[in-house]
Structures are given as structure tokens and as C-alpha cells.
Amino acid sequence: MALNLRQKQTECIIRMLNLNQPLNATGTANEEIYKILIYDKFCQNILSPLIHVKDLRKHGVTLYFLIDKDRKPVHDVPAVYFVQPSQVNVQRIVADASRSLYDSLHLNFSSSIPRPLLEDLASGTLNSESIDKILKVHDQYLEFVTLEHNLFSLAQKSCYVQLNDPSAGDREIEEIVEKVASGLFCVLATLAVVPVIRCPSGGPAEMVASVLDQKLRDHLLSKNNLFTEGGGFASSFQRPVLCIFDRNFELSVGIQHDFRYLPLVHDVLGLRLNRLSVPGEKGGMRSYELDSSDPFWVANGSLEFPEVAVEIETQLNKGKGTKMDKLRFAIIYLICSESINPSEVEAIETSLRESEVDTCAFQYVKKMKSLNVSLASSNSASRSNIVDWAEKLYGQSISAVTAGVKNLLSSDRQLALTRIVEALMEGRPNPDVDSYLVFDPRAPKSGSGTSGSHLKGPFKEAIVFMIGGGNYMEYGSLQEFAQRQQPVKHVIYGTTEILTGIEFVEQLTVLGQKMGLGSTVASPAPTL
Amino acid sequence: MMPPVKTSYRDRTQEFLSVAERLKKSFSSTNNVASSSSGSSTKADATRSAVAIQSEFNKRASKIGLGIHQTSQKLAKLAKLAKRTSVFDDPTLEIQELTTVIKQDITVLNSAVVDLQLLCSSQNESGNISSDTTTHSTTVVDNLKNRLMTATKEFKEVLTMRTENLKVHENRRQLFSSTASKDSSNPFVRQRPLASRTAANASQAPPPPWANGSVSSSQLFTSKQTDVESQPLLQQQEQQQQMVPLQDSYMQSRAEALRNVESTIHELSNIFTQLATMVSQQGELAIRIDENMDETLSNVEGAQGQLVRVYKKNALETYISLSFSCSRCVICILALEITNAKHGVVHHDSDRVSLLGDDEGLQA
Numbered sequence: 001m002a003l004n005l006r007q008k009q010t011e012c013i014i015r016m017l018n019l020n021q022p023l024n025a026t027g028t029a030n031e032e033i034y035k036i037l038i039y040d041k042f043c044q045n046i047l048s049p050l051i052h053v054k055d056l057r058k059h060g061v062t063l064y065f066l067i068d069k070d071r072k073p074v075h076d077v078p079a080v081y082f083v084q085p086s087q088v089n090v091q092r093i094v095a096d097a098s099r100s101l102y103d104s105l106h107l108n109f110s111s112s113i114p115r116p117l118l119e120d121l122a123s124g125t126l127n128s129e130s131i132d133k134i135l136k137v138h139d140q141y142l143e144f145v146t147l148e149h150n151l152f153s154l155a156q157k158s159c160y161v162q163l164n165d166p167s168a169g170d171r172e173i174e175e176i177v178e179k180v181a182s183g184l185f186c187v188l189a190t191l192a193v194v195p196v197i198r199c200p201s202g203g204p205a206e207m208v209a210s211v212l213d214q215k216l217r218d219h220l221l222s223k224n225n226l227f228t229e230g231g232g233f234a235s236s237f238q239r240p241v242l243c244i245f246d247r248n249f250e251l252s253v254g255i256q257h258d259f260r261y262l263p264l265v266h267d268v269l270g271l272r273l274n275r276l277s278v279p280g281e282k283g284g285m286r287s288y289e290l291d292s293s294d295p296f297w298v299a300n301g302s303l304e305f306p307e308v309a310v311e312i313e314t315q316l317n318k319g320k321g322t323k324m325d326k327l328r329f330a331i332i333y334l335i336c337s338e339s340i341n342p343s344e345v346e347a348i349e350t351s352l353r354e355s356e357v358d359t360c361a362f363q364y365v366k367k368m369k370s371l372n373v374s375l376a377s378s379n380s381a382s383r384s385n386i387v388d389w390a391e392k393l394y395g396q397s398i399s400a401v402t403a404g405v406k407n408l409l410s411s412d413r414q415l416a417l418t419r420i421v422e423a424l425m426e427g428r429p430n431p432d433v434d435s436y437l438v439f440d441p442r443a444p445k446s447g448s449g450t451s452g453s454h455l456k457g458p459f460k461e462a463i464v465f466m467i468g469g470g471n472y473m474e475y476g477s478l479q480e481f482a483q484r485q486q487p488v489k490h491v492i493y494g495t496t497e498i499l500t501g502i503e504f505v506e507q508l509t510v511l512g513q514k515m516g517l518g519s520t521v522a523s524p525a526p527t528l
Numbered sequence: 529m530m531p532p533v534k535t536s537y538r539d540r541t542q543e544f545l546s547v548a549e550r551l552k553k554s555f556s557s558t559n560n561v562a563s564s565s566s567g568s569s570t571k572a573d574a575t576r577s578a579v580a581i582q583s584e585f586n587k588r589a590s591k592i593g594l595g596i597h598q599t600s601q602k603l604a605k606l607a608k609l610a611k612r613t614s615v616f617d618d619p620t621l622e623i624q625e626l627t628t629v630i631k632q633d634i635t636v637l638n639s640a641v642v643d644l645q646l647l648c649s650s651q652n653e654s655g656n657i658s659s660d661t662t663t664h665s666t667t668v669v670d671n672l673k674n675r676l677m678t679a680t681k682e683f684k685e686v687l688t689m690r691t692e693n694l695k696v697h698e699n700r701r702q703l704f705s706s707t708a709s710k711d712s713s714n715p716f717v718r719q720r721p722l723a724s725r726t727a728a729n730a731s732q733a734p735p736p737p738w739a740n741g742s743v744s745s746s747q748l749f750t751s752k753q754t755d756v757e758s759q760p761l762l763q764q765q766e767q768q769q770q771m772v773p774l775q776d777s778y779m780q781s782r783a784e785a786l787r788n789v790e791s792t793i794h795e796l797s798n799i800f801t802q803l804a805t806m807v808s809q810q811g812e813l814a815i816r817i818d819e820n821m822d823e824t825l826s827n828v829e830g831a832q833g834q835l836v837r838v839y840k841k842n843a844l845e846t847y848i849s850l851s852f853s854c855s856r857c858v859i860c861i862l863a864l865e866i867t868n869a870k871h872g873v874v875h876h877d878s879d880r881v882s883l884l885g886d887d888e889g890l891q892a
Contacts, residue, residue, distance in 0.1 A: 012536055020537065032593040034586070034668050036660075048818040056817070057674075062667035063660060064817055072658030076582035113540065122548040126555065131548055139538040190536050226536055275816070289816065 003240060003461055005492055006149045008190050010050045012142055016108050017051075017059040017080060020138060036074060036102060037064040040083040043110055045155060046145050047082070049274045067092050071101060078104045078135070084143065085113035090121050098128030104135040110143040111186055141189040141226065143182070144494070147274055151475050152494040154183035159496035160247050160468035161507045163204050166515055177204065180467060180496060181211040184242075187463070187494065188216070189226045195242040195463060196455050197439035198424050204467045205246045209439050212244075216441035240461035240490075243424050247468030250416045251365070252335045254469055254504040255328045266472045266500060323357045328501055331365050331508070360512030361505050367517060418477045421464050425489060427457025461490040469504055470495025581651060582661065588647070589668050592640050596675050599633040602626060603682055610690040620785050623690065630683055631792055637676055638799050645669045680799055687793045694786045 015023065019033065037056065039047060044066065056064060065071055067083055079102035083089040097105055113121075118137070125131040146152045162168060162176050188195065194216055199205040219225050247254060269276055276288040330348050345366065352359050423430040438455050464478055475493045482491040499507070606626045609619050648665045651657055 008536075016537075020539075032590055032597070034589065034664070034671075036664065044818050048816045051817065053815040053817060057667075057671055060671075062664045062671070072660035074582075074658065074661045074664045076586055077664060108537075112538070118540065118544055119547055119551070122544060123551050126548055126551055134544065135541075137540040137544040139540055141536055141538075192536060226538070273818070275818075 003191050003193065003463075003490055003492055004149050005152055005187065005191060006050065006146045008192075009046075009142060009144075009146045012140065012190060013047065013051055013082075014055075014059060016082060016138070016140060017056070017061060019078070019080065019106055020108075020136070032060055034060045034062050034077060035106075036077055036079045037061045038067050038071075038079055038081045038083070039064070040067045040086075040089055042084050042143075042155065043082045045273055046110065046142060049145065049147055071096070073099065073101045075100075076103045078102060078106060080106045080108065082108045082140070083110065085109040085111060085117055087117065087120070090117050090124070093134075094121065094124030094128065094130075097125050097130035097133040100130065100133065102133070105133050106136045106138075107134065108138045108140045110140055111182060112139040112141070113137070141186040143186045144190075145273065147498070148475075150479065150490070150492045152187060152492070153470070153498050154180065154494070154496050156180065156183065156496045158507060158510075160504070161510050161514075163246075163468055164248075164511055166511075173204075173207075177207045177211055180204075180208050181215055183496075184208070184212050184465060184494075185215050185219075188242075191463075192227055193240055194220070194227050194441050195240045196459075197242045197244065197441070198433075198436045199244040199439075200246075200249065201435060201437050203246050203248065205244045205249075206437060208465075208467060209244050209437065212242075213439040213441050220441060238460055240463055241424060241457060241459040242463045242465065243421055244465045245417060245420075245467065247466060248368070249466075251368075252332050253415055253417070253473055254471060254499060255335075255501050256332050256473075266498070270500065271472075323355060324502055324505065326352060326355060327357050327359075327361060328505055330362055331505070334362065334365055334369060358509060360510075360517055361508035362512075363517035364508050364512035364515060367512075367515065414481070415474060415477045417464070417466070417474050418481045421462060421478060421491065422481060425457055425459045425462050427459065459489075460487075461492075463492045463494065466493075466495040469497055469499040469507070471499060471501075471504075581657070585644070585647060585651070585665060585668075588640070588644050589672065592637060592644060592672050593675070595633065595637050595640070596672065596679055599630060599637065600679055600682075602630050602633070603679060603686065606630060607682075607686045607689075610686050610693065620781065624785065624788060627687070627788070627792055631795065634676070634680055634683065634796070634799055641669065641672050641676060644672065680796055684793055684796045687789050687796070691786060691789050691793070694782060694789070698782065 015021075017035075017037065019035070053064075061080075062077075063074070067081070067089060079096075081093060083093075093105065093107065096102070107121075121134070121137075122131065125134055143154070144152050145155045156176075156179060159176060159180070163173065165172075197209045197213055199209040220227065274289060330352055333348070334345065349359060349362065352362060420433060423433045424436065440455055443455075464474075466474065470493065478491045478493050482489040606623065609623050609626065612619065648669050651665065652662045
């Protein structure tokens, strides 16, 4: 039972495109029906990395529209809707039905539509006498974006800011936690697994874990649930472990640069939804799609490589020693110092101010560090990164970077996250993880999951989730770890959103401002 | 490992309907039921004719779709038969029948698609349908054309493979029949003369040295061929007289089979080029749904510009071609293209352009 999230989600989408009818051996519907696909912005982001226009055609989709586009009637043709269950979308659907835009509406909500919205939908279509247009209503549990076989994002923006906002009340925090947990629930439903949940105690990780545990428990009570098929085999198949972390667990990874190809492309060139736009020779933007279907992505061998590598080099050269780089270096230095030397910190701050850098983010991290020592994940790995980083900032020519990519790849730099995941999967007593909480949504509540050796592993499969922003560096590190194991393990990495170092520092800056940690420069957040 | 039959979604339709049922009851208790029914019926009248046109289009489209599907299945069967390489266990008759059926299918489907396209463009010209409907119908036609083209291409490939197999058999046979032939450009040209010559010389002709010298070595060699084929070599003296007439008719049927296949391939090339105008579809194969549509449009326009150039360049040829053929009557064109036949040429620009004409009307 290999967990392949990308494949599973694609299967679900294809089934949805075929009006949730069973498919034949060749992977298409038995009866050919031409239809129209309608989605909102969020669901477009889900579909884009998974399904190309070619695939839509293969499954009979003739037209595809954003729901808020002005659409014209196409009679006698069914429409497949794939949208988030929101008030606005429900109103659009009611309007479409009452205008008789299409023959019939097959509604698919990306997550479970709440009862009040379902009632709005019913009353709206009843009022316009168009209820017979609504042929099907489905909950799809697909509210997450899969970028690679083992990488997903809930695409929930600014989670780190919201969770660490000093002005956030309990209710706001609960809302975010609920949102994150329901996103994770979708992932688990798509994978059809009920994992054992592990997390450090305290903070957002524990909150999400316990809400998710409760959600799964509530759901498993009903007889015909999403995990039923797995239920019969639950004992024979080993369950995966879901490890939930919070960004504060290891802050520095969100800020530093990495030299592996994928993190570099993401950090420097701004890879988004597997799509990369770089300025072309003739002024326009050139787009590259980078995913598992790209041979270069898989084997480093496509012709595009030199082009992209050169692009990275020029970007790095341009970006050498910008304000943002200085700030990121200063923050990493701060995080990784075991003890804070006040005069040293003062000197850094002064030098940052001299170069007119907005120090809000630096101030914020300083404050956090003084409040919470655990931020200092001062492992050798980060230290060696600092050396690379310093060299890059102040050292010799950057062209050495592209030449040296391979060497840097081979160097053994394991992140704290990877180390902990390894310990959790191994399941042997380990002081690093013994304090970690265990939730088993299948176990009776009373025991609160402390007993039972099966809960401690070892595990062959893990889902690692980072609340508050993840990055390709952690993803890469986890994949390397999984591939190194004998036999090979399987790790899926997910996060609330994938952030570049700059984007993350921007969130830190916002938090610094919210805390009133002033900066001498009133300029907006620096950009590369 | 687990089959992907699991249901990771939930059907809420029943719940929705029961909510609606409940709401309806509460509505009817407060409102007068008959208030708005008349308004909706006039609205229904207005859309009814549009719906009727669209359903005719849909009906035909799905019929063609089904037809292509069935043809593809026959094609798979044919491919299986044609892959057999044995010389005597050769299902020639079956292959010929199937080839004829598929060829007819494709010809009929092709004209059905052209009819559908005509229906589509006449609808578009009538002007009382929405732009989205136009795009929808065009995409359906394009989709069907594309699928039919794929099937035609596959068919052609199967037939080409069949031709190759037949030729390989023939060359192999040559090896055993005679070493005397000089004009070796086309193995079938000399088939019957060769066979009769062998018959005439049968009694005097010395057996090939390698067959004569050592039985074991010839067995070794021929064991790679089919058993039956090795027989005339081993028992040449005794059986030659009986073998020759048999061989002659066999050759005849083979030559005919090859001619059939080659002419079919040629006919296909016409259908194929008629269908090969899927500019917009070919352009959008790798497109992501969030891709900038302006970019896509410029691609399509660029491709159309190319086609227009081709059109102008071949205008004269088109005129000649059109004067001879009534465009859809593919068999007629066969005569014009005998020179191309040997090479199984697929490109036929004049037909490509004549269909482009249709497309342009559609775009306008």
C-alpha cells in the first residue's frame, strides 16, 4: 500500500470529471458524455498541476471556466462544478441554475459542504424553480494542492502570522486550527488511511492534532465512512504515522538558502504551483512547467537545464548581498547562536540599519528567542549552512555555485525535522521523541493512546506536516532520508503553504510590526 | 495494491433533496403555489428550440463517438492478427475481411464527422446560439476528428506492419525458391514467372548445394522457419511437382493481399489528411488550465497563419484536385495518387486545404 498522493488525487479528479461514474479498463467512462467544467480559483490551483487540457479533452470536457466568469448558456450539456463550499459559490450556482445555463449541474465541493449552505442551495434553487437542474451534490475531500507525488500544500495563506499574531484571540486561533485540521482530513480521506498521530506537546501542532483526532473519531463512528474499505484490512496493513510540527520547531530552515536544485529554483526564481516564469530574451515572460513528467526534473537531463542554471546564476549574482540577504543572514545567525551576546547583536542591528534594512523581522526573532529557548535548534547542520551562506554573501564568485551544486548535494546535512521524523518512524526509545504525544483515532478514547506498541512503530510510511509554512528544503531532506533507508521508506511532506525564504521573512516582518518592534526604516519590506 | 474502487467522496444528493422537500412544504404552507409557474413556462418555450438543436447535435456526436470506439476495438483485433508472422498459419482471409470492415467504418465515420461539422457551422451561422455553445460544439467536432485521426493513424500503422510482414515472408521465400531472379525491385512482379520457371526446371534443376550436402545442417538452418516451409527443401525431388501449383496460387493470393493492403493504406492517407487540421487541439495539448489564454490564442493564430500560407502555395493544386474529386469520395482520389502509392504517402496538401476552408468558415 504505497501512499501516492498525487496519483490518488488525480484518480479522484478524473472520476469527478466522469460524473463520478465507474471507469472502464482504459481509464475512461463507458458512456461518452461531453460536458463543461466550472471551478473557482482555489480549485483551479488544485487542478492545474494535476490535469492538463489534454486530459480534460480525453474525459469529454469541452469548455472550462472560472465560476465568476461571465458565462453563456450551453443547452442540453451537463456542467461539472468543482468549487469550495462558500456562500459566494453557492449563490453563483443558484444563479446559473435559475438562468438554465446548462442542462444539469453536477456539484462537487472541494470539502464537505456545511448543512446551512446546503439549505441555502436548496432554498435558492427552489425559489427560482430550478432545483431540478441540480442533479448531484458531492463532497469530494480534495481541498489541498498536490505538487509532487509526496508533496502537498493546503494553500492556506499567512498561517504563521495568524497563529503567532499577538492580537489573535482564542476564536481566531481555533478557526485556523479547524481549517488546518479539515485540510489534513481531506488528505487522509483521499489516501484512505487513518494514521497514528504524533506531535510535540503544546502549541499549534498539538491543537491541530487533537482537533484532527476528534474529527476522525467522529467520522469513524458512522458505519459507512470514508475509511470503511481500509477498515477491514486495518490490522493487516500497517498504518502510517502522521507527524505534525509547527514552524517554530525549526525556524531557520524557512529562511536559509539551499543549493539543491528544487529549493534553489523555488527560492530564487519563484516556482509556484510547479510553474516557473522567468523573463525571456525578447522581454516577455517564459514559462516552464516543472513536475514529474519533466524529464529534467526527474533526471537533470533536459535541454532546458543550462538555460535555467544560467538564469539562477545571474539572479544570484544580482541578488548577492541585497538587503534581504543581509537580513536573512542576520536572522539565521541569531537563531543558531546558542547564547546571545548582546553587544554582538547590537552590532548586527546597527549594521542592518546602516544598510537601511527593515529590522522588524530581526527584532521579532530576537524577542521570540529570548522568550523561547527551543527556537535555538543549533545543530551542526544549520551551522554548516551558515558557512555556505556566509561564503555566498561575502565570499568569492558566485559562479562557483552552479559548478558546485553536485558537491553541495552530497554533503550530509540533516535537518532537525528529518532527525525527529526518523526517530518517530524507528519507534525505538529515544529521548528526543519520548515526550511526543500520541493520538490514535481508532483507539477507544479512555486509554488516550498511551498503550499499545503498534502506536510506537516502526513505521514504513509517514506523513509529515508543517504548520505555518514549509519549503522544498525540508521536502528534499525528508525524501533523501526515506530513500536512504533499507528497505526504502515512504514519506509524504505537507504544509499549510510553501514559502520562499523571502516570503517567510516578510511574515516575520509583519509579526515584528504587529508587536510594535519598530524599525528605523519606514520602507516596505525589502524584496530581492 | 488496493484497487482504486474506494470512495473518497460522499454523495450528498439525497440529503440535498430531502432538505429541498422539507423546504418545499414550508413554502407551500406560506405562499400560493401557482404564482410563478406561468412565467417559467414561457421561459422554457424560449429555450426549447435551442435545446432541440443542441440535442440533435449531441445525439449525432455521441453516435460518432461510439462508432469510433467500436472501430478501435476492431482495430485492436486486427493488430493482433497482423502481428502473427508465421507464413502458413496466416489468417489472410480474416485480415482482409476485417480490413474491409474497418476501412468502411472509417470512411463512414469520416463523412459523419464532416456532416456534423456542417451542422455545427450552420448552427453557428444561424446566430441564435451563445458563443459558449459555438465553442462547445466546435470542440466536440475537433475532439471527434482527433480521435478518428488517431484511429486512422493506428490503422495505417497496422497495415504498414502487415505489408512489411508480407514482404519479409516473400523475401524469405525467395531465398528458398530460387537464386536466379535479377529484377528484384518488387518481389511480386516476378512471382508467377518465377514459380512457373521453377516448375519447368524442376526435374533437371540440381538441388541447392546447402540442401544437398548435409541434411543436418539444412535442418538446423530451416528450423528457424516454419516446419512446412522447410519441407520442399528436404524432399525437393519428390514433392516439387505437387508444390508448384500450390505455391503459384499461394503467391497469387499473397500478391493480392499485399496489393489490397497497399491500396487501403493509400485510401487512408486521404482521410487522414482531411482530418489533419486539428490546429487548435494540437496547440493545446500541454496547456495547463491556468495558463494565460492570450498566449494560447497567439499560438493558434500563428498556426493558422502557417496554414494560410500553405493554402496560398497550393491553391492551384487544390483547384486541380477539386475538379477531379468530390472531396469526400476518397476512392476516386486513389487513381490520382498512384505515383505516391509505393511510398504509402500520407500528406496530401490539397485535401488538407479543402478542409481548412471549412474551418475558416467556422471561425468567421
